[in-house]
Amino acid sequence: MRYRRAPNLAWQALGAETVLVDLGRGRSLGLNATGGLVWGLLGEHDEREIAAEVARRFGIDEDEARAGVGRLIASLLDRGLVEEA
Amino acid sequence: MLSRLARTSSPGGITPFRLEILDAPPWPADLDTFPDAAPADVSAAGERLRVTHRRFVAEIDLRSLSGRVFRREADGASVEIALRVALAARLPSLGGLPLHAAGLVLDGGGAAFFGPSGAGKSTLSALAPGPVLSDEFVAVSLHPPSLRSTGFWGEADEPAPPPGEVPLVALVELAKGPVFHLERLAPGLALRRLLGVLLVPPHPGLWSRAMALAAEAASVVPVYLMEWTPDEAPWERLRAALARPRG
Numbered sequence: 001m002r003y004r005r006a007p008n009l010a011w012q013a014l015g016a017e018t019v020l021v022d023l024g025r026g027r028s029l030g031l032n033a034t035g036g037l038v039w040g041l042l043g044e045h046d047e048r049e050i051a052a053e054v055a056r057r058f059g060i061d062e063d064e065a066r067a068g069v070g071r072l073i074a075s076l077l078d079r080g081l082v083e084e085a
Numbered sequence: 086m087l088s089r090l091a092r093t094s095s096p097g098g099i100t101p102f103r104l105e106i107l108d109a110p111p112w113p114a115d116l117d118t119f120p121d122a123a124p125a126d127v128s129a130a131g132e133r134l135r136v137t138h139r140r141f142v143a144e145i146d147l148r149s150l151s152g153r154v155f156r157r158e159a160d161g162a163s164v165e166i167a168l169r170v171a172l173a174a175r176l177p178s179l180g181g182l183p184l185h186a187a188g189l190v191l192d193g194g195g196a197a198f199f200g201p202s203g204a205g206k207s208t209l210s211a212l213a214p215g216p217v218l219s220d221e222f223v224a225v226s227l228h229p230p231s232l233r234s235t236g237f238w239g240e241a242d243e244p245a246p247p248p249g250e251v252p253l254v255a256l257v258e259l260a261k262g263p264v265f266h267l268e269r270l271a272p273g274l275a276l277r278r279l280l281g282v283l284l285v286p287p288h289p290g291l292w293s294r295a296m297a298l299a300a301e302a303a304s305v306v307p308v309y310l311m312e313w314t315p316d317e318a319p320w321e322r323l324r325a326a327l328a329r330p331r332g
Contacts, residue, residue: 010292014300017273021280021296023129023287028280030273 002046002085003073009081011039020081029079034058038072042082047073099179102171103151108159111142125166129288136170143167147174147288169222169237173284177294181233182225182302183284186256188218188232191324194254195232197223198311199282204259207239208315218251222284225253227298230306255307255327262312265319267326275308276300 011020018036020029031039034054041050047069055065076082125138136143141156141163152171156163173183186199187206195218198209210220221239223232230253258270258278270278276299285295302308309326313319 008287008289010289010296012276012293012296012300014273014276014303017276019273019277019280019296021292023289023292026287028277030277 003077003082004043004085005039006081006083013040022079022081025080027079029081034068035072038069043085100150102168102175104164104167104171105151105153106164107153107155108157109155111155125170127170127286129286134170134174134286134288136167138163138166141167143170145171145174147291150175165237169284170286172235172237174286174288174291176224177285177291177298180226180228180298182227182279182295182298183235184223184225184279185221185282185284186223187220188223188234189213190216190218190251191254191320191327193251194327195251196255196257196323196327197225197232197253198257198259199279200259201281203261205261205313205315206259209259209313209319212315212318214320225256225298225302225306227301227305230302253306255309256302257323258308258310260310260312261314263314264312265314265317265322266310266312267323268310270308270310272300272303272308275303278308278310279303 008024009020009022011018013036016033016036018031018039020031020039037054037057038050041053045053051066051069052062054069055062073082123139125136128135132147134145134147136145140158141154143152143154143163145152145167152167154163154167176183184197184199186197187210188195188197189210198206200206207220210217218232218234219238222235222237224235225232231250232253233250256279279299279302280296283295283299285291311319311323
């Protein structure tokens with residue numbers, strides 16, 4: 001499955017943290033290093049590719065990465081920060 | 086208001102913003118649903134900003150750097166609010182960060198004090214031992230770090246023409262507390278705190294630029310949380326903390 005970032009957002013990485021601002025809802029969200037990596041890959045890669053990159057970058061099992069990426073994307077969908085492409 | 090703004094220094098070579106004022110419609114159909122005390126609503130559509138208030142509507146075109154104010158009454162507030170929004174929209178592309186903050190000058194260095202309503206920006210400005218750049222709207226630029234007056238004021242009366250620009254020594258989040266307490270915030274937390282006081286209209290491109298500037302500010306300028314009480318002047322301890330070598 002492929003996703004894209006919702007419109008009307010702005011984001012910025014600082015150190016290991018990425019901060020997203022939802023300009024429509026006036027809310028912000030902080031992502032850790034893993035979340036920031038996923039956020040940076042959204043739009044260009046599908047969920048499976050993103051999980052593979054997370055597993056490679058953080059040295060974890062690919063199934064574990066896939067589950068974590070799935071949970072994060074579900075949470076971002078729930079908040080209206082990403083949508084299905 | 087215009088004479089106050091005219092005193093504010095600005096770098097040369099910058100295309101001026103053109104604002105047309107019309108005491109005429111069009112009014113939006115839902116204008117009367119705005120409570121009179123409600124703040125102006127700012128929205129973005131493409132490269133245009135729209136400022137809506139019970140008493141006026143302003144349209145700002147980010148590409149042509151021009152705007153129009155349609156006002157119901159010939160008051161200055163509509164023009165001032167439109168100009169605030171225009172300036173806040175313009176600053177990020179010029180490398181400036183518009184902050185909802187009080188700007189104070191302490192020993193020649195500028196400190197921006199920010200926080201929610203009631204945190205003490207106006208009170209602190211009224212008690213300031215030195216020049217005040219503004220009690221609610223200042224601009225930060227980063228090359229080199231400096232604090233600029235914008236010409237806009239909030240609750241306090243402007244005591245004297247403020248200096249245009251001073252070196253920026255600190256960004257300080259204000260909170261009321263029983264005793265003075267100052268602690269430095271880590272850059273990530275500092276960035277999130279600063280995002281809450283950016284006066285940038287809700288336009289993704291403007292916000293992307295402003296967030297990059299805020300991240301740079303949080304990295305190169307110390308950001309503190311200061312708890313204070315108006316019963317106890319904070320200046321001596323604040324000066325001592327800001328003068329301390331930073332590790």
